[in-house]
Amino acid sequence: MSAPHSETHVDSVGTYVKVLLALMFCTVLTTWVAYIDLGAFSTVIALSIASVKMLLVAMFFMHVRHSSKLTKLVVVGALMWLGILLVLTMTDFVTRNM
Amino acid sequence: MDTAVAQERENYLNASHGLKSWLLTKDHKRIGLLYLFTITLFFFIGGAFATLIRIELLSPQGNMVSSETYNKLFTMHAVAMIFFFMIPSIPAVLGNFFLPIMIGARDLAFPKLNLLSWYLLVIGGAFSLFAMIAGGVDTGWTFYTPYSTTYSNSWVIATALGIFIAGFSSILTGLNFIVTVHRMRAPGMTWFRMPLFVWANYATSLIQVLGTPVLAVTIVLLFVERVFQLGIFDPARGGDPVLFQHLFWFYSHPAVYIMVLPGMGVISEIISTFSRKTVFGYAFIAFSSVAIAVLGFLVWGHHMFVSGQSLYASMVFSFLSYFVAIPSAIKVFNWTATLYKGSISYQTPMLYAFGFIGLFTIGGLTGLFLAALGMDIHVTDTYFVVAHFHYIMVGGTMMAYLGGMHFWWPKMTGRMYPEGWAKLSSLVIFLGFNLTFFPQFILGYLGMPRRYHLYPAEFQVLNVMSTAGASILAVGYAMPMIYFIWSLKYGKVAPMNPWGATGLEWRTASPPPVHNFEQTPIVTHEAYDYTSVPAEEIEVV
Ligand code: HEM
Numbered sequence: 022m023s024a025p026h027s028e029t030h031v032d033s034v035g036t037y038v039k040v041l042l043a044l045m046f047c048t049v050l051t052t053w054v055a056y057i058d059l060g061a062f063s064t065v066i067a068l069s070i071a072s073v074k075m076l077l078v079a080m081f082f083m084h085v086r087h088s089s090k091l092t093k094l095v096v097v098g099a100l101m102w103l104g105i106l107l108v109l110t111m112t113d114f115v116t117r118n119m
Numbered sequence: 120m121d122t123a124v125a126q127e128r129e130n131y132l133n134a135s136h137g138l139k140s141w142l143l144t145k146d147h148k149r150i151g152l153l154y155l156f157t158i159t160l161f162f163f164i165g166g167a168f169a170t171l172i173r174i175e176l177l178s179p180q181g182n183m184v185s186s187e188t189y190n191k192l193f194t195m196h197a198v199a200m201i202f203f204f205m206i207p208s209i210p211a212v213l214g215n216f217f218l219p220i221m222i223g224a225r226d227l228a229f230p231k232l233n234l235l236s237w238y239l240l241v242i243g244g245a246f247s248l249f250a251m252i253a254g255g256v257d258t259g260w261t262f263y264t265p266y267s268t269t270y271s272n273s274w275v276i277a278t279a280l281g282i283f284i285a286g287f288s289s290i291l292t293g294l295n296f297i298v299t300v301h302r303m304r305a306p307g308m309t310w311f312r313m314p315l316f317v318w319a320n321y322a323t324s325l326i327q328v329l330g331t332p333v334l335a336v337t338i339v340l341l342f343v344e345r346v347f348q349l350g351i352f353d354p355a356r357g358g359d360p361v362l363f364q365h366l367f368w369f370y371s372h373p374a375v376y377i378m379v380l381p382g383m384g385v386i387s388e389i390i391s392t393f394s395r396k397t398v399f400g401y402a403f404i405a406f407s408s409v410a411i412a413v414l415g416f417l418v419w420g421h422h423m424f425v426s427g428q429s430l431y432a433s434m435v436f437s438f439l440s441y442f443v444a445i446p447s448a449i450k451v452f453n454w455t456a457t458l459y460k461g462s463i464s465y466q467t468p469m470l471y472a473f474g475f476i477g478l479f480t481i482g483g484l485t486g487l488f489l490a491a492l493g494m495d496i497h498v499t500d501t502y503f504v505v506a507h508f509h510y511i512m513v514g515g516t517m518m519a520y521l522g523g524m525h526f527w528w529p530k531m532t533g534r535m536y537p538e539g540w541a542k543l544s545s546l547v548i549f550l551g552f553n554l555t556f557f558p559q560f561i562l563g564y565l566g567m568p569r570r571y572h573l574y575p576a577e578f579q580v581l582n583v584m585s586t587a588g589a590s591i592l593a594v595g596y597a598m599p600m601i602y603f604i605w606s607l608k609y610g611k612v613a614p615m616n617p618w619g620a621t622g623l624e625w626r627t628a629s630p631p632p633v634h635n636f637e638q639t640p641i642v643t644h645e646a647y648d649y650t651s652v653p654a655e656e657i658e659v660v
């Protein structure tokens with residue numbers, strides 16, 4: 022068993038600031054894109070930016086980048102389950118009028 | 120064993136006294152008992168509603184309560200029974216008490232979190248109870264929109280908030296069990312030496328952690344639409360009512376496995392102990408629990424065949440539903456194979472296990488009927504569905520819960536229950552159960568819809584049979600309540616290992632000391648290795 026807090030890797034303050042700036046940039050980007058009419062792509066782009074932000078938070082602020090394999094498995098598992106929810110729900114919505 | 124010595128020895132019950140020592144306890148065994156009291160209370164509340172429902176259905180005219188009241192009765196029956204009795208039942212009572220002991224640990228990984236889980240259940244229960252007393256809720260336990268968000272004038276928010284809070288109790292228990300199994304196993308307790316009860320609870324915990332948050336989100340969305348009139352499910356405001364059903368059943372189908380998997384774990388322990396044989400296909404049973412946990416997330420659409428869900432999606436969900444039957448069948452066949460050439464003794468826990476296997480099989484097979492698209496259109500929302508899930512939840516899980524309670528009662532309390540009365544009551548329960556619910560299969564097949572109190576006169580005979588059965592069932596449930604309490608004072612003092620079982624919980628005193636073991640056990644055998652039990656430790660009563 023490995024100790025849970027073997028935090029030899031702690032990111033520097035500089036990294037955190039960079040991540041923070043990236044997050045703020047993404048927020049501005051989302052707001053800006055919202056004013057452009059891209060049809061169905063508006064949602065796709067907004068969700069993509071949101072996913073990037075989510076990944077940044079999980080990887081850096083939540084330390085997943087330096088965590089054990091088991092923690093990573095938990096994160097991937099949770100995302101997979103979200104995927105199940107979305108994909109199987111969409112089998113209904115996408116094929117409603119077929 | 121010498122009675123006087125057994126009673127002087129310090130154990131988790133007599134180590135400290137007073138209400139505070141219970142309400143602030145971090146001992147998983149005491150917390151298990153706190154859960155026992157709480158869920159028993161909710162079992163009575165749910166039972167009271169069931170009694171009223173069955174009395175109302177004695178006559179076809181629906182002349183005891185109004186239709187509105189009837190809607191509230193079946194809703195509150197299900198809310199109390201599902202969220203506050205059945206979901207916590209086996210994991211939070213028996214799992215809490217025995218999971219750590221069975222893997223040789225001193226407690227769960229997070230004892231304070233465990234206590235918090237109990238408080239959350241109590242607080243959630245208080246909200247839902249308040250809603251019941253204040254006027255009740257009438258949406259059905261499924262809270263379908265748009266009725267629940269737009270039209271119902273009952274206490275939807277208070278009830279849903281109670282369920283929301285209780286959900287976190289369930290999530291935290293699951294989390295606690297997962298971490299405990301990963302990190303707290305005694306030396307030598309490898310994954311494949313763990314008792315199957317532990318495997319079953321581990322798989323259940325995965326479902327609790329992965330599924331329950333979605334229920335919480337769904338309740339928040341319901342809240343937001345009902346209170347702030349945001350358009351999420353209401354088509355008039357750009358929402359989709361079927362989306363609610365997707366979100367709800369994404370949790371609630373897996374939740375039926377939260378209810379039944381721990382019961383399957385109990386049955387594995389009992390079958391092995393009372394046939395004195397290693398469980399046949401140990402690894403298959405262990406993995407089938409995990410398989411059920413995963414596959415259970417892929418089939419929720421079988422509750423939505425008539426909801427307006429696309430036909431294509433219905434076909435996919437119908438097809439996938441058949442796969443869940445495979446791991447369930449694996450278990451049933453392996454239990455049966457375990458019995459083969461075993462040296463079987465017919466003590467009370469074993470009688471409950473037999474009841475479970477038969478009734479669960481009927482419930483599971485009728486589930487396959489319902490999963491077949493064409494068949495389901497005919498019987499959906501009829502009493503056939505009601506019979507199906509009661510065969511699984513009451514015929515299955517409830518039998519396993521009672522079987523487990525009898526099996527482990529000597530360990531929990533240090534006293535034996537009266538075997539004769541216990542056998543009698545298990546028989547009464549079995550008969551009462553079947554008389555209550557078998558007629559409902561026929562009623563449903565003939566077309567009696569669920570959730571109405573008016574029905575055509577030709578259905579009366581079967582309904583009267585069902586109500587008669589329910590009365591017998593009530594007597595059957597009352598008996599253990601009485602003799603369990605009686606046994607605390609008058610029961611024979613229980614030895615360490617009354618059944619000659621193999622688990623670590625039988626290698627420590629009855630009742631166990633505060634830290635479960637005098638010294639940390641070292642495990643050198645597979646689970647269910649009967650040659651490993653020293654003969655002098657077995658005092659079969
Ligand atoms: C072999 C696996 C199972 C299959 C294929 C199955 C299938 C189904 C189907 C298709 C329905 C919907 C019927 C309808 O509304 O028309 C249903 C309802 C239900 N089943 Fe099962 N089932 C299975 C196991 C279970 C288990 C293990 C439980 C509980 C522990 C359970 C509890 C329920 C409940 C509560 C409902 C009714 C929900 C409601 O509408 O209020 N089922 N089942």
Ligand SMILES: [Cu+2]
Pocket residue numbers: 371372375418419421422
């Ligand atoms: Cu289901």
